[in-house]
Amino acid sequence: MKKQIKPEEKKNxxxxxxxxxxxxxxxxxxxxHSGTNYPPDFVKASPLDILSLRKSEDSFVDVLFSAAPDLGxxxxxxxxxxxxxxxxxxxxxxxxxxxxxTLPDYAKTQSSRVKAGLGTxxxxxxxxxxxxxxxxxxxxxxxxxxxxxxxxxxxxRELLNQTRQTFGCYLLxxxxxxxxxxxxFDPDAGRRRADIVLGDCFSITCDDKIISIVEGVFEEHGYQxxxxxxxxxxxxxxHYGNPKQGLHALQIEINRALYxxxxxxxxxxxxxxxxxxITSIIEALAEIEHADMLPH
Numbered sequence: 001m002k003k004q005i006k007p008e009e010k011k012n013x014x015x016x017x018x019x020x021x022x023x024x025x026x027x028x029x030x031x032x033h034s035g036t037n038y039p040p041d042f043v044k045a046s047p048l049d050i051l052s053l054r055k056s057e058d059s060f061v062d063v064l065f066s067a068a069p070d071l072g073x074x075x076x077x078x079x080x081x082x083x084x085x086x087x088x089x090x091x092x093x094x095x096x097x098x099x100x101x102t103l104p105d106y107a108k109t110q111s112s113r114v115k116a117g118l119g120t121x122x123x124x125x126x127x128x129x130x131x132x133x134x135x136x137x138x139x140x141x142x143x144x145x146x147x148x149x150x151x152x153x154x155x156x157r158e159l160l161n162q163t164r165q166t167f168g169c170y171l172l173x174x175x176x177x178x179x180x181x182x183x184x185f186d187p188d189a190g191r192r193r194a195d196i197v198l199g200d201c202f203s204i205t206c207d208d209k210i211i212s213i214v215e216g217v218f219e220e221h222g223y224q225x226x227x228x229x230x231x232x233x234x235x236x237x238x239h240y241g242n243p244k245q246g247l248h249a250l251q252i253e254i255n256r257a258l259y260x261x262x263x264x265x266x267x268x269x270x271x272x273x274x275x276x277x278i279t280s281i282i283e284a285l286a287e288i289e290h291a292d293m294l295p296h
Contacts, residue, residue, distance in 0.1 A: 012037070014080050014148040015155050024072030025286040026167035026293060028159045029065050031175045032087045032152065032236065033058035035078040042084055047133045048125065054265050056083045056125045058177040063271075064254065065175050067279040071286055074159055080148045083131060086120055087152040088174070088234035091145055093119040100135045116185050120149065128184040160240060160247075169246035169293040171210060171285065174236050180257035188230050195223040195258060199233035199251035205241025206250045209292050210285075214250065217284045221277045246295040254278075 034057060043050055062077040069075055078087055092107040095114050098121070103109060117124035121141050125131060156172075163170040178197065182188035196218050200206040211227070218225045233241075233251040241249030256262050259274040 014078065014151045016077050016079055017155060017159065018066070018069045018075040018077070020069045020072045020074060022072060023074060023163065023166065025288075026163050026169050026290060027068075027073045027171045027173060027285050028156070028163055029068045029073060029075040029173045029175055029282075030156055030236065031058065031062040031065060031075065031077040033078065033082040033176060034060065034062040035080045035082070037079045038081050039084065045133070046131055048129055048131060051265065052125060052127065052129060053081070053083045053131070055127045055129075055179075056122065057081060057265070058175070059256070059260055059265050060267060060271070061175050061177050061254070064259065064275050064278045065173075065282065066275075068282050071279075071282050073282065073286065076152075076156055076159060078148070078152050083122060083125055085144045085148050086118070086122060087149050088236050089113060089118075089120040090235055091120060091149055092141075094121060094138075094141060095119050095123055098123055098132065098136055099138055099141070101138050103138055120145065124185070126179055126183050156236070156240075164247070167290060167293075169290065169295070170248065171206070171288075171293060172236065172240050172247075172249040173285070174234070174249065174251045176231070176251060176253045177256045178231065178253045180255050180262060182230065186230060193230070193255055194226040195255045196225045197229070197231050197253040198225060198227050199231050199237060199253065200228065200249075201233040201238055201241070202228050205233060205237050205243065206248045207243045207292065210248055210288060211250055213284055213288060214252070214281055217281050218277070221280070223277075244295060246293055248293060252281075 090108055093111050093114050094107045096103050096109050160170050182191050200211050215225050231253050237249045237251045259270045261268050
């Protein structure tokens with residue numbers, strides 16, 4: 001059956017798939033937080049300026065991983081911004097204090113992410129500033145979820161399912177960046193972070209052979225790499241990773257200071273090197289024996 005695309009998705013697509021001519025490895029790359037299409041009414045309603053709103057972006061991460069399609073693997077990128085809606089959450093992780101009306105019973109209101117102000121619709125940007133000056137209505141949240149969140153995961157599931165049908169397994173590489181220093185509400189507040197953080201939800205979502213290859217290549221390039229601290233993996237990593245079935249998910253967090261000016265949100269002199277080094281990671285993943293990904 002041909003997938004039906006809603007008219008508004010054609011006009012303002014929430015996601016883009018950069019597809020290879022032919023997929024040569026069971027790997028899908030996804031960049032859920034690098035979108036920059038800020039709705040004008042959202043920006044106008046916020047007390048923050050656009051530069052402040054952009055502090056939550058994983059800026060340029062889709063560029064860092066842009067070699068994936070040329071190397072035979074698809075790259076999915078969200079075009080909507082994380083400050084507007086976060087696809088790396090459960091669909092209704094919402095803070096009831098942000099809303100005028102009562103949330104439905106199925107909303108998940110007590111998660112650690114909601115309490116930190118970083119639910120599906122965030123209350124704070126990564127700097128700790130409030131995004132909204134007033135309260136929202138639930139119907140607005142539901143509209144954002146239907147127009148952005150659901151198409152993102154629908155497209156991601158399609159890519160992963162196609163990959164599994166072709167290869168019998170898949171690896172989802174969820175691509176992120178992180179502020180170079182822990183934010184005011186982070187457990188590592190004020191501390192300089194590692195260059196790279198690899199997340200597999202503490203050895204639950206990805207075979208150790210795979211994460212060790214990625215770790216080794218980064219270390220060969222001189223990067224300081226840690227696992228699962230302070231980021232072990234979000235909703236996508238947990239939801240799509242099940243190594244016992246040959247379904248792997250790995251989150252990669254890159255320290256922003258290595259490739260961008262975090263204040264001005266501009267690429268710095270490290271962008272070229274980081275892009276080249278990420279490309280070597282993509283190449284190394286493409287060479288993994290499929291047998292190492294299949295169910296054991």
